[in-house]
Amino acid sequence: MSGRTVSVPDDIKSVYAMTHAMPLVVALAPDKLAGFASPRAMSAEALKLLPPELSKLPNLGGGPDANLEKLKDMKLDIALGWTSPGESYPARQIERIGLPVVNIEVDRLDQYPATFRFLGRLFHREALARALEREMAEVQAAVAEVKTPKPRVYYAESQDGLTTQCDTSDRVEVIARAGGVNALHCEPGAPFAANYPLGLERLLTLDPDVIVTRFAATAEAIRKDPRWAQLKAVRAGKIFAAPNAPFNWFDRPPSFLRALGARWLAGKLHPEVKLGDLRADARAFYALFFGVTPTDADLDQLLAP
Known part of the structure; x- marks a missing residue:
């Protein structure tokens, strides 16, 4: 959604979703989420309101704090970033380990319906945009x-x-x-x-x-x-x-x-x-x-x- 062309697998099985992209994957394709991207561990209060299988996921760190070695070892399919100019540095760091970064728009709420539809096509899932x-x-x-x-x-x-x-x-x-x-x-x-x-x-x-x-x-x-x-x-x-x-x-x-x-x-x-x-x-x-x-x-x- 930043206008670049990125080659990704047709059947995406595992995703590292950077901090602001993470809630979208949790909603649309939780089975594809490789781990949480957060500066701190998800609280018990938060996990209680998510599918129980997500409680087993590791915390992989977010943005510049991402654990690149761990991400590389996990052999993921893609990373999800977002289009804000300030996020280009963490995306470049992730691309250094050979993981393609797909950018989505998350800054304003009115961007989310289009973003849900974009991810619905990417993950072959029914989007939640209408709701x-x-x-x-x-x-x-x-x-x-x-x-x-x-x-x-x-x-x-x-x-x-x-x-x-x-x-x-x-x-x-x-x-x-x-x-x-x-x-x-x-x-x-x-x-x-x-x-x-x-x-x-x-x-x-x-x-x-x-x-x-x-x-x-x-x-x-x-x-x-x-x-x-x-x-x-x-x-x-x-x-x-x-x-x-x-x-x-x-x-x-x-x-x-x-x-x-x-x-x-x-x-x-x-x-x-x-x-x-x-x-x-x-x-x-x-x-x-x-x-x-x-x-x-x-x-x-x-x-x-």
Whole structure:
């Protein structure tokens, strides 16, 4: 999907999927996944929401941390990378061991239907694109009906909550899809559009209506920290940790689960929107994309406030 021509086997049996490509293979062809590409081992909470056979897979490292010697010994068919310019270096490293790298588009959620169709042809599997398009369209239509002002949302990405993303970054597209506005506006070409370090003083001037955290522990720490208590979002109790299993619904790795993330956040920002039962929708989505139907207890843990 980056415009190159790559020779690959017609019958692909084993794939090393680099970090952001990994969730797609988990959904579409889990039997072809050679291992997880992650900076840390998959948690028990995440594995519980994936097919049980995946719990036996090794962690092969992601991007520049990939274990090239191990990958070479495994005699894989292809590696999956993605089209972002910054990922050309790890792809070149993998190609040095003779493993062809096929690039897919994963940066923005609207790219995923085409990516699912591309991988469906590559793996000779039925793509999941239509279900994803339907999920995205339902949220878009519901949010379009909202007449109230869009809440200003701050994304607390780091553990301490003081690293975020500019509104120009694809990493926070869930906010706009859910009918919100990113509290941090940056001019085009800002040096830290992604992974923007923000002091607490600057955050106080932004004074967002809602805070979304990447980590549940961050949300809990913000609620208890008197330094954050001056913020409008904290005073109103509008601090929400993004669901995080088996992959984060908001970011890191960015994945098709952002479609559920938009539905989840739209319900927080606009309780009046008609989006149906999030629990039922999440259960059906997981059954379709991961082959696992979450129990009530799984959903309680996943969607905990």
